[in-house]
Amino acid sequence: MKFYFCLNSKQETMDLRESTTNQTNVSFTIANHLFSKESHKDNNVVFSPLSLQLVLSIIAAGSEGSTQQQLLEFLQSKSTDHLNSFASQLVSDVLTDAAPAGGPLLSFVNGVWIEQTLSLQPSFKQIVSTDFKANLSSVDFQNKADEVTNEVNLWAEKETNDLIKELVPQGSIDSDTRLVFANALYFKGVWNNKFDVSLTKDNDFHLLNGSAVKVPFMTSKKMQFIRKFNDFKVLGLPYKQGEDNRRFSMYIFLPNAKDGLSALVEKVASEAELLDRLPSHQVEVGDFKIPRFKISFGLEISDVLKELGVVLPFSTGGFTKMVDSLEGQNLCVSNIFHKSFIEVNEEGTEAAAASTAYMLMRCRRVPIDFAADHPFIFVIREDLSGAILFVGQVLNPLDG
Numbered sequence: 001m002k003f004y005f006c007l008n009s010k011q012e013t014m015d016l017r018e019s020t021t022n023q024t025n026v027s028f029t030i031a032n033h034l035f036s037k038e039s040h041k042d043n044n045v046v047f048s049p050l051s052l053q054l055v056l057s058i059i060a061a062g063s064e065g066s067t068q069q070q071l072l073e074f075l076q077s078k079s080t081d082h083l084n085s086f087a088s089q090l091v092s093d094v095l096t097d098a099a100p101a102g103g104p105l106l107s108f109v110n111g112v113w114i115e116q117t118l119s120l121q122p123s124f125k126q127i128v129s130t131d132f133k134a135n136l137s138s139v140d141f142q143n144k145a146d147e148v149t150n151e152v153n154l155w156a157e158k159e160t161n162d163l164i165k166e167l168v169p170q171g172s173i174d175s176d177t178r179l180v181f182a183n184a185l186y187f188k189g190v191w192n193n194k195f196d197v198s199l200t201k202d203n204d205f206h207l208l209n210g211s212a213v214k215v216p217f218m219t220s221k222k223m224q225f226i227r228k229f230n231d232f233k234v235l236g237l238p239y240k241q242g243e244d245n246r247r248f249s250m251y252i253f254l255p256n257a258k259d260g261l262s263a264l265v266e267k268v269a270s271e272a273e274l275l276d277r278l279p280s281h282q283v284e285v286g287d288f289k290i291p292r293f294k295i296s297f298g299l300e301i302s303d304v305l306k307e308l309g310v311v312l313p314f315s316t317g318g319f320t321k322m323v324d325s326l327e328g329q330n331l332c333v334s335n336i337f338h339k340s341f342i343e344v345n346e347e348g349t350e351a352a353a354a355s356t357a358y359m360l361m362r363c364r365r366v367p368i369d370f371a372a373d374h375p376f377i378f379v380i381r382e383d384l385s386g387a388i389l390f391v392g393q394v395l396n397p398l399d400g
Contacts, residue, residue: 044293105188177358227279301355
């Protein structure tokens with residue numbers, strides 16, 4: 001029997017900042033592991049840790065015993081109540097559309113598909129509906145698995161403005177499937193200070209293998225949010241902000257050494273407090289250029305999670321708190337699929353993610369250079385809460 005989860009991304013009150021600190025730690029734990037894998041270390045990567053962590057939070061809410069404890073340890077949370085409260089705050093406050101107030105266009109939705117012969121446990125249904133604000137659908141997995149697959153894929157495509165297609169591989173949902181949880185995240189932000197497209201010109205971007213490729217670089221003579229550290233610099237690019245209390249920005253972490261990306265990723269992953277020291281003052285810039293880039297990335301992430309210690313949900317089950325049936329004793333997570341997309345240009349950023357988990361210093365007068373002409377990592381986050389929406393690495397801007 002399979003148990004499927006799809007991500008797209010109050011019982012106790014917990015400080016949002018504390019929760020997002022934990023979310024940051026988990027985000028870079030995943031990023032460090034993912035970027036260093038043999039299959040991905042030479043590729044551009046983008047993923048949404050927020051999407052993945054929220055689906056794992058749903059799994060944790062319906063689990064018990066050692067399975068739940070393993071999920072809580074990985075997510076660095078004290079209890080499922082804390083996870084549910086954090087999810088509720090994110091969905092209600094951080095991830096609602098900021099466009100009506102003049103900020104970025106933002107959408108985050110959850111969906112649940114359950115086998116029609118089953119029903120969710122009342123307490124679990126309450127959590128999924130109230131904290132995660134998921135829409136529930138009763139479907140016929142046993143006889144119409146292909147139709148449900150198409151339904152989930154069309155849902156993810158619609159909710160990500162057609163950026164995420166074929167989230168669920170054909171044939172992966174079958175008659176053994178009992179549950180599919182899905183979330184979809186869409187973000188479109190305009191830079192607070194747009195780049196002048198007439199100034200964009202081709203220049204060398206240095207690859208890890210020592211060669212170089214010509215790519216279009218955006219530039220500006222305006223002051224920028226930059227902070228220097230010993231071995232790297234961080235650039236902050238704010239998006240046009242609305243009249244509410246949220247502030248979204250992209251941060252580019254650029255190692256000083258052209259081959260210093262791996263060491264930088266490990267440093268940020270082990271010293272997540274660096275994200276509390278992001279640039280907050282504008283400085284004059286010298287050589288300033290950022291490449292345009294576009295990345296599409298997808299993977300089945302269950303092996304990554306197992307390598308990071310999340311094993312029990314995929315083997316021993318422990319999900320009797322999910323459904324009103326003895327079948328709950330046999331449920332386990334089968335696969336977790338994740339797809340993400342990002343495009344960065346002179347206007348701003350458009351990004352989307354969907355996942356499926358199948359159950360089966362102002363003051364400095366000296367101009368600072370920030371020439372992102374070699375591999376770097378980037379983060380999109382909401383600054384007041386600290387919630388990280390996307391993380392990625394750019395090794396070659398031409399590899400879309």
